[in-house]
Amino acid sequence: MSGTIFGSRAPTSVVVISLFVWITGVMGMIRIGQALLSLAGNPEAITTPGGPSVFFLSLSIAFVVNLIIISLSSALTRGSNGARILISISLAIHLILSILTILSANGDGITLAAGWIAVFLNVAGLGALLVTNRDFFRK
Numbered sequence: 001m002s003g004t005i006f007g008s009r010a011p012t013s014v015v016v017i018s019l020f021v022w023i024t025g026v027m028g029m030i031r032i033g034q035a036l037l038s039l040a041g042n043p044e045a046i047t048t049p050g051g052p053s054v055f056f057l058s059l060s061i062a063f064v065v066n067l068i069i070i071s072l073s074s075a076l077t078r079g080s081n082g083a084r085i086l087i088s089i090s091l092a093i094h095l096i097l098s099i100l101t102i103l104s105a106n107g108d109g110i111t112l113a114a115g116w117i118a119v120f121l122n123v124a125g126l127g128a129l130l131v132t133n134r135d136f137f138r139k
Contacts (some may be wrong), residue, residue: 004119010076010077010078010079010136011127011132011136012124013132014077014079014132014136015077016128017076017125017128017129017132018073018076018077019073020072020121020124020125020128021069021070021072021073021087021091022069022070022073022075022120023121024091024094024118024122024125025066025067025069025070025073025094026066026070027114027117027118028062028065028066028069028094028097028098028118029063029066029070029120030114031062031101031111031114031115031118032059032063032066034110034111034114035055035059036059040111058097058100061072061097062094062096062097065090065093065094065097066094068086068090069087069090069094072086072087072090073087079136079137080137081137084129084137087125087129088129089127089128091125091126092122092124092126094118094122095119095122095123095126097135098115098118098122099115099119101114101115101118102115102116102119
């Protein structure tokens, strides 16, 4: 069974993985925006060890990782093995960042929920990439 997404004919499992990957990247971007908006005009509220510079450095890293994840999701449906490898690495980094988000949520329910959703999507995406038929990626 195959589906059409981003103009390609890919197996349904790859299409589902690509959608999970895209949603994971978008969720990460939402969390970055949420963090920036919550601190707008109040940089003293940053309680990250290391202060504002460490906080903004981690947001910058998260932004780059999410941008990679979103932009490579369409390459995944075209059978790019390089995209599969880069997405696996990005999802692993994103999983670590999601866990750190949960640990630093300080009881904020929205941040906790977004963090747990991202953890689920990252684990699902990594697991699916490991078990997907690799013949599609050998083009």
